[in-house]
Amino acid sequence: MAVAPGWWRRAWDHDLAWSFRRSPVTIVATLLTLACFGGAAFAPWLAPHNPFDLATLNLGDAFAPPAWIEGGQPRFVLGTDDQGRDVLSTIMHGARISLGVGLAAVAFSALLGVSLGLLCGYVGGRLDAFVMRVADIQLSFPAILIALLVDGVARVALPRETHDSIAIPVLIFSIGISGWVQYARTVRGSTLVEKNREYVQAARVIGRGPVAIMVHHVLPNVMGPVLVIGTIHIGTAIITEATLSFLGVGLPPTQPSLGTLIRVGNDFLFSGEWWITVFPGLALIVLVLSVNLLGDWLRDALNPKLR
Template identity: 65%
Template structure:
């Protein structure tokens, strides 16, 4: 008798045959948002090759080309499609390099906040008792302050402690500041889901057969609470990028030698009322475009992973 051959389709084929992919294919908003996000990420990752100029190479800057309008304006030049800033840097190229920094800070801060929030929320919901009460009181205190204020306090304290820090350390302080202002949402979400999961039959059965509680948390409970965390993380990537832009606009974000979208907006804001609108409008539009596309993807993912919403659509 010949052995039964395993199914040829793998996880990739199951994904394309599943409900999530079907929901994506039938949602024009999700497709457009994904295309916009992919274009932004592609231009950010490959800015060294895609950008027409290197706006941070001082040897290529020409002060005579400073504050040129976009190419379609009467005084514009074809080689500067979106114009130049006060130092003669190409706005289009600066957007690509600035988007790379904003995306890197946003993704890193969200990843760190997910790790902190999920770990504390899982521990709080599964252990309960005084541990649960202590962690939730910390969450209550954190929620009483605006996220941007917490990020400002942490970033300011970090810069005061390391006044001559290298750019890498400055980036790390910024990422930690944003992450510590976002972890509470993950902790509270995971705690509520863990309180439901720990009373289910599979957890009780694992306890009966002597499985260690840490193994139950990590191998059984954690995978079942990650769905809402993925949705929340997708939406908070946009919020983290906006928070980073806000901090950079206030002058406490990324170092001036590595300007992000927020820094570009702050620089352009000085020339907004003198007629050079393109210096701040285009970075602002890019920030809105990234945040909007990520938020729309987060809304779609929330609906796609919710069977109740799928059944009513």
């Protein structure tokens, strides 16, 4: 289909664009998010060094302070760690893993939560009662505990030699499974409202089956809140991943995420090499804060009561 003339004009005049332009915090948060995402996604090309290429590492460069401090080298802007790896490069590669895991976990959560919520809301009855009670039970545990539990079970159940290679999928699953309840509850609530609207009845009279009605009619009308929850959930998922990695049950030091970097760097905090742990920590804060600010703005902008 040809793009209608003036689509740019229409997008510019749209409510969302208008509210975006009026919020400097959101603009800054967007720029920071884009910087983080861009730096993370293109780390192999943008990073000044490849921290995983053992050939380029030189133990003689170890514990170099940031460039602006006495003894710092311009080659290593944020200094180096105990292996002589450039901290800036490890942060970029770490953020890549953190973001990847976070986004995948959110996608998994959303897929599971939205499907279950839609099904429960539309079908109702015993299925609904059962799934929602499971959700209630799960909500009484902290998310991190569930992620720890799943992670621990996976470690016991799976052979030891596969641990490192499947660490990322296991982490995505354990973070994802701890977050589906919010999606399911929200979608179920909206579905309960939508399924009694007349357009759904019209589709039933036409002869559409329940699955087609759920996917084609109800789903597009319940996705708005999911977008908001998803954006805010990205920050939480990244934090959960960092926490797990910090506790040592997440990603191994061979494929470090921001959380792993913070944990490893923590060992040197008291011996004076603060930059090894502080800069990954700052990167984590900036990343999560900007994503959360973006999510908050989206929630307010899409809420008709706050307009």
